[in-house]
Amino acid sequence: MLSVRLRFQQWRALCSAVSGKPNLDNSTDFLSSVPHRKHPGILHMNIVHLPKEAVDAARSIMKNCSIRQEQVSSLKNYLWSRKCPVEDSDLRLKASQLEDEFKERLQNESEMDPVDREEKIKNQVLNALRKSTYNWQPLNYSQHIGLVYLAARFDGGYAAVTRALYEINKRVPDFKPLTLMDFGSGVGTVIWAAHALWGNSVKEYMCVDTSASMNNLSEMILRGGSETSRMHIHGVYFRQFLPVSPKVQYDLVISAFSLNELPNFAARQKTIQALWRKTGGFLVLVENGTREGHRLLMEARDIVLRGGDKEIWDHRPACVFAPCPHQLECPKLSENSKVPCNFVQKYQSFPLSWNSQQQWEKFSFLILSRGIVGGDDKHWPRVIGDVLLRPRHVHCHTCGSDGKLHHDVITSNRHGKDLYRCARICKLGDRLPAIISYPDSDPDAPGNKGKNDS
Incomplete structure (x- = not known):
């Protein structure tokens, strides 16, 4: 002993x-x-509650909709396990390696016609690629899918975004954003989270989402579930594409659960650079707390810190505000690390019959600031x-x-x-x-x- x-x-x-x-x-x-x-x-929050106005509006909208638990669970699981699309260059390299492998296997079959051999190798390569390559598909957020997404992710997404924004609110209490841009705004979780933390300080919300159905749904929630009612939060504007001018900046730029909706690295790089140009104070990125979500955030971190953007209007340097206490390579990206850098937030579940009263949201986040912000x-x-x-x-x-x-x-x-x-x-x-x-x-x-x- x-x-x-x-x-x-x-x-x-x-x-x-x-x-x-x-x-x-x-x-x-x-x-x-x-x-x-x-x-x-201390930065943790005990439990996050969706604003009563948002809950009442969402319940009013879904009251006459036939949304089943199976649909909600299926979408939740799909979004959580979703991976990035495979790059064309990686796909071509893998196809070339498979082709060489199958050619070596068939080299002893001298009696086979060369045309038939090439056709057989081609079919084998295609079959192998189908089995081993993730089949990424863009999500079409129709009106029905938007309602299912509302039931599946409104509460958890709100909890993750609120916790990420709380980091800024707590550590930089003097920061009061006047303008906010939300890329991939979806059902409006960012609007409600920012309003809960900063109230009427935010005078303008620019919401960008390629889906007109999601923009309409977000506006309906802000109007309490009725098209004729006044909006609960004022100064909200909707667009389907990013504003072109790099000269117009926003105090707070946010992208939550949207990077995986982009088709390739080139699109992600272009989007991240555009969002950084728009950033006057903080750029906040939130993704699923999976290895894929963490990797997307570290990719975005590298894009901003490395620079290389030809359209530079604001020369203040990019600094990592949270969660990293450094600007070096993330140690969680090493092969020895079995878990990504992620965090959890407890929240009050959306009142659906199949939901438990309280749940936990696992997420990863990254906050970049223009220049050095905060104390010592x-x-x-x-x-x-x-x-x-x-x-x-x-x-x-x-x-x-x-x-x-x-x-x-x-x-x-x-x-x-x-x-x-x-x-x-x-x-x-x-x-x-x-x-x-x-x-x-x-x-x-x-x-x-x-x-x-x-």
Whole structure:
């Protein structure tokens, strides 16, 4: 028993030493004004509720519609498991490799007519591609599919967008957007989420969706389910295509669950660059919390940070605001990482007979800012896993400012009671208010200043 306890103590010490010793970053003396349970790294929301006006309007619209549980579940599963379309160049390369493989298999059949051999190889290649290649198809959001989507994703989508926007609202309280653009606006979850957080501060909502049916449905919800009623939120405009002029910017540009609707990388790159040109303050991207959704966000992150856009009107640099505490390559993209960078949000379900009262939305998000925004806490590590509470110690899995994943075991004796208490209250998605001296990292980085001066 003693040897087991000794091994555990050695393992716990090693876990803490992997990323250096975390120290509480109380440079702004925040603990003098707030208790530990409300430290500024806390970003999680307990439960998200759709606004009553939105729920009542949606129920009124669906009251006379024949929407079945099977249709809703089928669309939910399809959207969650949907993958990106295969690039033409990748498809041609794979076809060439398969053709060489089948030619080698048939080279001993000398009696076969050359024309028949070529035809057989062609058919084999096509059959193999059909079986191994994801068959991406664009979704046609007709009036009926729009209603099914409303029942399937209105509540969960609203929860994810609200949590992403809450990050800006909490960390930059002085930011009050006047204008907002929503690309792939769908049923209007972004409008309702932004209005819930900033109220009448937002004077203009530019909603862009290629589906006229979805635009009509979104407007109907804003009107309370009646075409003749006044809109609950004012200043909302609908378009089917992105505005052309790159000179007109919006304080807040958002794209939620829309990148996978684009047919190829070229279309995604063009769209992301256009959205970034339109961004005057923050660009917010939200996707499913799957490996595919996370990869799409990291692709967009790379497109913006790498630059290369020829139409540059705003020369302020792109900075990663959240969730990453760095601008290096995401460590979750490595082959060793089994789970993507995702987060969860609890929400009140839409009142349908088959829905449970409360559910969880798993999502990934990315927020980019024009220039450096926020205080000196940008380097605080992000909690990327469940915080494990144990007697007299806490396990924290974080992504650090050095661009690496860390596992810290925080105790009161080793790290101080303040950091220990702050860590115990943290949850997935929060930030640990700590300075960590990372080995082999930049000596000028926070926590490493003066480290090599002696």
